[in-house]
Amino acid sequence: MERFVTRRQVEFADTDSGGVVHFSRYMVFMETAEHQFLASRGINVDTRIQGKRVSWPRVAASCSYNRPLVFGDQVHIEVKVSRRGKTSMTYAFVLRRGDEEVACGEMTSVCCVIEPDGRFTAIPIPAELSVRLDGGGSES
Amino acid sequence: MERFVTRRQVEFADTDSGGVVHFSRYMVFMETAEHQFLASRGINVDTRIQGKRVSWPRVAASCSYNRPLVFGDQVHIEVKVSRRGKTSMTYAFVLRRGDEEVACGEMTSVCCVIEPDGRFTAIPIPAELSVRLDGGGSES
Amino acid sequence: MERFVTRRQVEFADTDSGGVVHFSRYMVFMETAEHQFLASRGINVDTRIQGKRVSWPRVAASCSYNRPLVFGDQVHIEVKVSRRGKTSMTYAFVLRRGDEEVACGEMTSVCCVIEPDGRFTAIPIPAELSVRLDGGGSES
């Protein structure tokens, strides 16, 4: 599966008093890149399918930090699907500033129905989403 | 090394529109638990030693999410030192709600001097910090 | 109405690269103090009343910043109800570090039903909540 790359600029609120981006914010950077990748395939991560609310909560997330990012940095975030299971997707991320790899990470998201009472139930990735993951793009 | 356990209550700002705690906030929960563990040993994570600013940026962080947390939940966070290197500390975390394990994670922090220009330089853990890590507690 | 005071310690993730607590985090500090005040009266800010989900979204929030807060600071947050309307509550907050007033703020929250489709509808504060706001405390 081909690469998807998105870009963001470090905001002041992303930083901490160490002078660099707080390590928890990389999780947000990766999540938003995942969502933009899925949107590029016509998939909204918080949607309704056959009357049920379907979302993709995470079961695992990790990040390795190579170089600090600072306020104003332009970051390119590459997303690749590293594993596609029956109910889950695992993504690999690389964050770059120019040619420099500043961090890399991985996240596994599980396709779930959010029940009316708020509980999550894992479900096989619905056919209409699988098609979009395969096909590269939305009809919309 | 014995366990250290701290506690926090989920705040509204920790949650997301999935109805649960956003996965990036667990990183903050673990970091604060790390800082409280170190404080219990008399170690401030952002301090000056021999005129230099010494801090502990992270080089790796990961979390596995077993059960969602919701607004108002009381979370117990257990911290254990799983590896102590020459320049780094690796911590293992378990998050529990009552008897239920809701998440577990790991983080590696490297002892660094923050140079006046903002760069981080890894240093061997200073003797005065090692003593405190060994000894269990501050003299202050 | 008497004062309610709560306390929190500044976490590393609250700070920014100016070396101080990011100004947006004071909003979280005040919100959590509001929630703790309401909890002290037996009121959960996200609850169900007669089968409907009732919450208190904000329509206004403001803060004046007198002195910066830094990592590790102990902050006392005082909450007072400054106005109680038919559908809304306005709270005044003072944040102190020791005897020093570091910030003050105000927030207005409106009692709303969250409809199944996610829309908010303002409602008169339900009698069972008014009684608790009056009476000082929950029977639970």
Place this chain on the structure above:
Amino acid sequence: MERFVTRRQVEFADTDSGGVVHFSRYMVFMETAEHQFLASRGINVDTRIQGKRVSWPRVAASCSYNRPLVFGDQVHIEVKVSRRGKTSMTYAFVLRRGDEEVACGEMTSVCCVIEPDGRFTAIPIPAELSVRLDGGGSES
């Protein structure tokens, strides 16, 4: 002074379990818009002038919330300088989704030197910044 408008898309991490953007995140939206406005004038909010670190901490911030924002919304943020003092700038913000005004706010930032020990000292806005604020644009 003419208007400056920037745009952002609501991220999942901006939301809370009320299903909408957490009210504290509007502060970040406004701050980043302020920074982008200043950048459009060639002004970096965290810079060095004559060897001193100059930044713009906030002394006041407020927001009125008219309509909730949800995940995925496109928000246009308009920035206007509503008052320019000797040491401070006051900005007025309007947030729109399409033609709908969803929120408006105000913030006052003070030009400060960050001393080596971390203290802030208010200073008159340096001439080289005033020129840029007047002139509309950087030479860079």
